[in-house]
Amino acid sequence: MAFNDGPRRAAVLGSPIAHSLSPVLHRAAYAELGLDHWSYDRFEVDERTLPGFIEGLDGTWAGLSLTMPLKRAVIPLLDEISDTAASVEAVNTVILGQDGRRTGDNTDIPGIAAALRERGVETVESAAILGAGATASSALAALAGFCTGPVTAYVRSAARADEMRGWGERLGVDVRTADWSDADRALTEPLVIATTPAGAADALAGAVPESPGTLFDVLYEPWPTALVARWSAAGGAVVGGLDLLVHQAVLQVERMTDTRPAPLAAMRAAGEGALGVPRAV
Structure with missing residues (x-):
């Protein structure tokens, strides 16, 4: 079967998964590209059920998007992973070759880098990251390409601080750590990347400086967050979680369908429509 002939399938896997916007974005891309024979679904899959799910895929499958808690659990099930994925030991994209090979990326x-470039952030002298989870390590990897100075991670435990310093050494980023109780100091940096769960950074809204730089909040719902609303009101530039979601999905569509470029504008419009709220803040 030729790559673009016959039915082709893709899906997003994770747990929980019902909230995922990935089907909306990918289906919008298929419609715009005229890929009528492509479908994209979502499946509730956890670490225990992941091996069986992957083994059950047939030749119609082209790719998978992975969210928590599968980004590391999938690695032993793959034939190879890209250098990018290996750099943070996290795979959010699996390309299923027609020869049966499974490649992680x-x-x-x-996606983080592209979302920042779209908003005019090409280089910064220093940055701050709020949080220390999987998204924080991806943010560090992205910052390795355009932050020329130190990155300070604000975390809640010594173990998390050790993890972030370890990622910094691995990625070639000068990572410094500070306690979450001092997170208001992060807001004076030219770039702040908030990777915390909903509500975790709300208390920082009162500490936004008079002339803030750029805030990248990886959340897309609820939107705007309290921090984003205050930041924007003070005149700071804002990059949101929908920006990240769309840019990383664009790359997934291109790699799964082998079609370039993916329709960024159509995918973003579909995401905005699904959220049902204006994105300007």
């Missing part, structure tokens, strides 16, 4: 890292 990470589109979060270039």
Whole structure:
């Protein structure tokens, strides 16, 4: 079967998964590209059920998007992973070759960089990251390409601080750590990347400086967050979680369908429509 002949399938896997916007974005891309024979679904899959799910895929499958808690659990099930994915030991994209090979990639890292470039952030002298989870390590990997100075990670435990310093050494980023109780200091940096769960950074809204730089909040719902609303009101530039979601999905569509470029504008419009709220803040 030729790559673009006959039915082709893709899906997003994770747990929980019902909230995922990935089907909306990918289906919008297929419609715009005229890929009527492509379908994209979502499946509730956790670490325990992941091996069986992957083994059950047939030749119609082209790719998978992975969210938590599968980004590391999938690695032993793959034939190879890209250098990008290996750099943070996290795979959010699996390309299923028609020869049966399973290749893991990470589109979060270039997605973060692309979302920032779109808003005019090409280089910064220093940055701050709020949080220390999987998204924080991807943010560090992205910053390796355009932050010329130190990155300070604000974390809640010594173990998390050790992890972030370890990622910094691995990625070639000068990472410094500070306690979450001092996170208001992060807001004076030219670039702040908030990777925390909903509500975790709300208390920082009152500490936004008079002339803030750029805030990248990886959340897309609820939107705007309290921090984003205050930041924007003070005149700071804002990059949102929908920006990241769309840019990483664009790369997934291109790699799964072997079609370039993916329709960024159509995918973003579909995401905005699904959220049902204006994105300007």
